Amino acid sequence: VTSAEPPRAATWLLRHFGCCPNNDCVIGDLDEQFGRGRTRLWYWRQAVLAILVSFFKEISGHKLLAIRALVVGWLVKTVWLGLFASSVFGLVTAPPKYSVTLTPLLLVSAMSLAVCALSAWFVSRVSGRHYRPMVLLYVLVELLAVPTIINAPISLPPIPFPAVIVGYYGPIAFLWPQPFATYINLALINLGYPLKAVTAL
Amino acid sequence: MTRRDQLGNFELMVILVLIRLGDNAYGVPISEELEKRTGRDVAIGSVYAALERLEDKGFVASELGEATPERGGRAKRYFRVTARGLKEVCETQRALVKLWHGLPELEGGKA
Numbered sequence: 001v002t003s004a005e006p007p008r009a010a011t012w013l014l015r016h017f018g019c020c021p022n023n024d025c026v027i028g029d030l031d032e033q034f035g036r037g038r039t040r041l042w043y044w045r046q047a048v049l050a051i052l053v054s055f056f057k058e059i060s061g062h063k064l065l066a067i068r069a070l071v072v073g074w075l076v077k078t079v080w081l082g083l084f085a086s087s088v089f090g091l092v093t094a095p096p097k098y099s100v101t102l103t104p105l106l107l108v109s110a111m112s113l114a115v116c117a118l119s120a121w122f123v124s125r126v127s128g129r130h131y132r133p134m135v136l137l138y139v140l141v142e143l144l145a146v147p148t149i150i151n152a153p154i155s156l157p158p159i160p161f162p163a164v165i166v167g168y169y170g171p172i173a174f175l176w177p178q179p180f181a182t183y184i185n186l187a188l189i190n191l192g193y194p195l196k197a198v199t200a201l
Numbered sequence: 202m203t204r205r206d207q208l209g210n211f212e213l214m215v216i217l218v219l220i221r222l223g224d225n226a227y228g229v230p231i232s233e234e235l236e237k238r239t240g241r242d243v244a245i246g247s248v249y250a251a252l253e254r255l256e257d258k259g260f261v262a263s264e265l266g267e268a269t270p271e272r273g274g275r276a277k278r279y280f281r282v283t284a285r286g287l288k289e290v291c292e293t294q295r296a297l298v299k300l301w302h303g304l305p306e307l308e309g310g311k312a
Contacts, residue, residue: 006273020246020249020250020253021253022249022252022253022278024275024276025227025228025249025275025276025277025278026228026245026246026249027273027275028228028268028272028273028275028276028277029227029228029229029232029245029272029277030245031271031272031273031275032229032269032271032272033229033232033245035271045244046244046245046246049244049245049246049247050244050245050246050249051246052246053244053246053247053249053250054246054249054250057250057253057254
């Protein structure tokens with residue numbers, strides 16, 4: 001099934017996440033072929049493949065730049081964590097043990113997003129014209145740590161689920177530069193959760 | 202010549218298509234010709250990745266062409282094979298023919 005207009009969402013994705021230096025020409029080629037009767041599914045497949053291929057080509061072609069981008073991103077977060085995070089989280093009033101109130105979690109989540117955006121901005125600034133693949137890489141590496149949280153055991157009835165998850169992976173969360181695990185963990189420590197007791201399991 | 206300067210399998214296909222197409226070699230006809238000749242689906246992203254690698258190696262040169270309404274006002278990028286690229290294709294062909302020669306398993310296209 002074809003329609004007059006190519007899928008806008010696919011074009012948007014390709015325009016913003018495509019890392020190929022000839023990205024505009026790629027979109028033009030896809031539009032031209034779509035106009036000749038290709039399907040929307042074909043367009044979507046081509047757009048996704050173009051993003052993936054250009055991303056991996058750029059990363060494999062600029063390995064040192066990729067490493068530098070990751071280091072810069074993590075440095076920004078580490079500095080932020082060292083300078084501001086503890087004092088900010090210290091302001092959060094500690095509720096009774098083993099209860100999670102929504103406000104502090106929302107607060108740390110919002111701050112996590114903010115520091116993620118800030119570090120990603122620094123990554124883009126140091127990556128020059130290769131900023132797209134480098135920011136994409138940085139964000140993907142950050143998101144990759146999520147399965148380590150999801151796969152955590154949930155067999156500790158007295159402790160709320162999020163506390164078990166984050167607490168169990170506390171040390172990893174601190175070493176691994178994953179925003180949510182790190183900051184939620186930090187918040188839970190400030191809220192009075194016994195990290196040692198959970199990680200001892 | 203370093204390994205980086207050699208032609209990969211897909212790059213060789215792309216450069217042969219460029220020679221075949223002559224002056225009209227931009228993304229759409231290149232991918233269409235590749236699909237026609239190889240009988241496989243071709244991702245346009247892979248074609249551009251190969252073209253960029255070939256350009257980095259100095260085997261291909263490119264220039265921006267005209268923008269047309271059917272392309273959403275986006276310009277075409279025309280590619281052509283350089284003298285160095287042609288020389289490399291000839292050398293690759295010679296090497297492949299030598300390697301092919303005298304292999305009974307491959308004679309008659311039975312392999």
